[in-house]
Each structure stands twice: as C-alpha cells, then as structure tokens.
Amino acid sequence: MSSKYIFVLGRDQNLAKLEIVSILKQAEFDYEIEIDGANYLVITFKDKLNVNALMQRLAGTVRIAEVFSEPEGVTLQNFDVDLDIDIDKLDIYFPNKFNYTVHSLDDDAKLESEVYQLFKAHFKKYKIKAIKKSFSFSRKIGEDFEFLLVRENDSNNADANTSANANAGKILLARSVAAPDPNIYMEKDNDRPARKFTHGTSFRLAQMMVNILDVPLGKTVIDPFCGTGTFIIEGLLKGYNMIGIDIEQPLIEASKQNLNWAKKRFGFEGKYELIQADSTEVKFNADGCVFEPYMGEFLKKLPNFEKAKKDIEKLEKFYAKFFRNLTKNLNSASEYKNNARIVCILPYYRTNDNRLVHLSDRFFTQLPFKHVDLEKEFGLNLLNPIEYFTPSGSMISRQLHIFE
Known part of the structure; x- marks a missing residue:
C-alpha cells in the first residue's frame, strides 16, 4: 500500500534534502519525490513507512507528516471557491477534547483559513471540544493534532515540465506523525x-x-x-x-x-x-x-x-x-x-x-x-x-x- 509524506526541513534546507535522499537510497526505499519545495519535500513511497525509526536517523528534518487528503479539482485557477473536503470521510479519529494547529508550509494564509473553517465546522457539528493553538515547531506532537498544508504549483513541482504538472495547484493535507527529540x-x-x-x-x-x-x-x-x-x-x-x-x-x-x-x-x-x-x-x-x-x-x-x-x-x-x-x-x-x-x-x-x-x-x-x-x-x-x-x-x- 503506497503512502505519501511531507518531510519538513530545518534551517539548513539543502543539506537536509541531501540527507533525506542519502538515507532513502542507502536503505533502498522505493520512493519518488513528488514536490521539491523550498522548505519541504513531498515523497511517495511504495509501502507504509516506520516514520519514528526514520525520524531518528535524520538530523536535518523537523517533522514528518503523513498526507491524508488530496482534494480533487482544487487548482490555482479555482481556489477562490470553498475547499470541497468531507472531513467525515477522512481516516482520522478525533477524541472528544484536544488541541490542534493548522499551518501552511507555503505561508498561505488563505489556505490556512479555509482549512481552519472546515475543521471548526466539523468539531462544532459533533460537539468536539477542539482548541486551536498557535503553530510552532517547538511544540510537541502526540496527543495534540498538528495539520500541515501544501499547495503544489509550478515552482515546487518536482517535474514541472511534464504532463504531471497538469495537476499543479492541488492541495495536500497532512498530519504530523514524527518529530525529532531535541534532548x-x-x-x-x-x-x-x-x-x-x-x-x-x-x-x-x-x-x-x-x-x-x-x-x-x-x-x-x-x-x-x-x-x-x-x-x-x-x-x-x-x-x-x-x-x-x-x-x-x-x-x-x-x-x-x-x-x-x-x-x-x-x-x-x-x-x-x-x-x-x-x-x-x-x-x-x-x-x-x-x-x-x-x-x-x-x-x-x-x-x-x-x-x-x-x-x-x-x-x-x-x-x-x-x-x-x-x-x-x-x-x-x-x-x-x-x-x-x-x-x-x-x-x-x-x-x-x-x-x-x-x-x-x-x-x-x-x-x-x-x-x-x-x-x-x-x-x-x-x-x-x-x-x-x-x-x-x-x-x-x-x-x-x-x-x-
């Protein structure tokens, strides 16, 4: 079963990219870089990852987030309409009470607001006490939910000169699943x-x-x-x-x-x-x-x-x-x-x-x-x-x- 992850890079971003690919090549992972962003890589794997084990091997990566939704039909041209995401169908279990954050890795405030409103409406509908917190990479992940967002475009598409770029503008929604131990x-x-x-x-x-x-x-x-x-x-x-x-x-x-x-x-x-x-x-x-x-x-x-x-x-x-x-x-x-x-x-x-x-x-x-x-x-x-x-x-x- 294939899986897709966002690797969020630390301050030495080019060095972090090289480290990720080096580790994946050495371990002979079957993977494909889908998006090469300024401060992140989106990588598709043939199989499910042991993200915690991989995270422990990486020194330049500050988050690994698993993509759980890729809304269809959302492009740069029609992004002025509301996102059509049915949160009820997402493979995520929400407890009755928790904290969460929403953050666009492209610093896209409009996208953050759209997704926040979707989650807010969902939590209100099911009477879930979810408290939105300010995003920070210094926050621990675990019981809290940290949602990361990426919007693909011409500048960060890994293969922008091919037909794969026909879907440029699609939205990736991911939940952070692994972070380094600074201790x-x-x-x-x-x-x-x-x-x-x-x-x-x-x-x-x-x-x-x-x-x-x-x-x-x-x-x-x-x-x-x-x-x-x-x-x-x-x-x-x-x-x-x-x-x-x-x-x-x-x-x-x-x-x-x-x-x-x-x-x-x-x-x-x-x-x-x-x-x-x-x-x-x-x-x-x-x-x-x-x-x-x-x-x-x-x-x-x-x-x-x-x-x-x-x-x-x-x-x-x-x-x-x-x-x-x-x-x-x-x-x-x-x-x-x-x-x-x-x-x-x-x-x-x-x-x-x-x-x-x-x-x-x-x-x-x-x-x-x-x-x-x-x-x-x-x-x-x-x-x-x-x-x-x-x-x-x-x-x-x-x-x-x-x-x-």
Whole structure:
C-alpha cells in the first residue's frame, strides 16, 4: 500500500534534502519525490513507512507528516471557491477534547483559513471540544493534532515540465506523525565530559554529514581533524569503524573521554582508533573521510580584503598538502577507490567591505578528488558545494563539499 509524506526541513534546507535522499537510497526505499519545495519535500513511497525509526536517523528534518487528503479539482485557477473536503470521510479519529494547529508550509494564509473553517465546522457539528493553538515547531506532537498544508504549483513541482504538472495547484493535507527529540542533541552537546568550544562541530551537523557519506556500513571512516570526537561518535553510532587523528595530544585525550562516555550512554559495536599525528603526513587505511578542518586563526571581526586573501592562501597550501596525503591512504585501502567518498566543510571569508574570498578555482582543479554531481546522483537540483548556515557570531563562512 503506497503512502505519501511531507518531510519538513530545518534551517539548513539543502543539506537536509541531501540527507533525506542519502538515507532513502542507502536503505533502498522505493520512493519518488513528488514536490521539491523550498522548505519541504513531498515523497511517495511504495509501502507504509516506520516514520519514528526514520525520524531518528535524520538530523536535518523537523517533522514528518503523513498526507491524508488530496482534494480533487482544487487548482490555482479555482481556489477562490470553498475547499470541497468531507472531513467525515477522512481516516482520522478525533477524541472528544484536544488541541490542534493548522499551518501552511507555503505561508498561505488563505489556505490556512479555509482549512481552519472546515475543521471548526466539523468539531462544532459533533460537539468536539477542539482548541486551536498557535503553530510552532517547538511544540510537541502526540496527543495534540498538528495539520500541515501544501499547495503544489509550478515552482515546487518536482517535474514541472511534464504532463504531471497538469495537476499543479492541488492541495495536500497532512498530519504530523514524527518529530525529532531535541534532548538527544542537547545531551550530546552538554553532557559529554570534554568540551572545547573552538574545536567542535555540532552533533546535529556531524550526523547529517555522516549520513551523506556514501560508504557501506561496517567500513572504516577517518576524521583527520577529530578534535573532541564528535564525528567519531556519530560515525560509530551510524555503524562505521572510525579513526580519529589530531595533532594535539590534549584533544586526543578529550576524544577518549567523550568516546568512553558515548559508549556507556548510547552503545556502539564498531571499533575505533585515536592517533596523535599530523594529518598531512600520517599513514592510515580508510574507506571514507568526514571532517571539519583547521579554518585559520580565530577572528573577532571581519577581516579586510588583504588579510582575508593572505589567510586563504595559507589555508590552500595546508589543505593541498593534506588532500595529497589523504588520497594516498584512502585509495590504498578502498575496494572501490574511484568512489572513495569525502564529506567536509571548508571555509571562505567575507571581508569588512562585503567582498567574498574563496579557495581558488586552481586549488580545486588540482585536487585528486572531484565534486560529486548532486543532481545526477541524488536527483536534487543542488549545487556542490552547499552553503552551510554559519554559527552565530562566527567571522568565517562555511560550505559543505562532497568529493569522490
């Protein structure tokens, strides 16, 4: 029995889309992206989903909602008439008393009002005490009902140039059925014993990057700038064996503390090794790589153009040496060396006169790895690299790169 779901994306929307499709491909789901919206994906599946299990694997998705109605005959051209929805025939059980919210993912106030009036009339007819609340993604779902609405149009149709677009304008009504547990990330970020604020990627971002890494489970993945062990922990929880390298021994000790804590708290079966070494020279055997490297000196304010250019040139030399060493060690171990995958974050600078200073084109053309074609491999209209939402207060901008 086929089913249709709306995946609502968090703040890093393009990265979240890539994570969803990566997970679905890795798990060999039979699916089709029906609508590719700015802040959501509508996906049809051949079978019913275990939404809670899938939600636990996704770090960039804030809701999964199951579509329960697609009113016929509602298009952009005739939307000025009332929606013709018989709520009595919907496969939803309403208790005698509950709270509910209605929210359009397209910020369509007219659609929200139409649907609200339908529900209001239905609840009044059956003397159901239903209290409408203000919508917020911070609200818990469960006993309350959260209804999400999507209106398909030319701009968000996944195949707008085909006959499938003849139904553009149809309305999708969905009920939220799964949401992430924010306490998991809070616990990882706050309860780990060793924390270094200048050497830490968020666990949410680390999980997304590990999910995008297209390496078979059980293989060995390396983080060559492991810091306090965030990627190591997420890789182990995913099902990889992990190698962590850092040039600073205190950070290796911090990783050991955090890994011992994570093993006791969450449990994992994979093996790991922590090595104090220079990642531009050390030898290792690995099948994939995920990391956020050294990004240059800490900046308290935006640099001028001359300083930004000088700093990025220094980083280019360091990164070039690192990537040359990486390709030797990845290829020496990989059974599919032409597809050895790297997911990483690299910096660029915004200057105090609002100019951008990126790693040069020459740097990327000389790399032994090439950017993955995201549209070809994942069916998403995304460019590689992907802009990453820079943490508040950071003077360094970031992009996520996927190489092979």
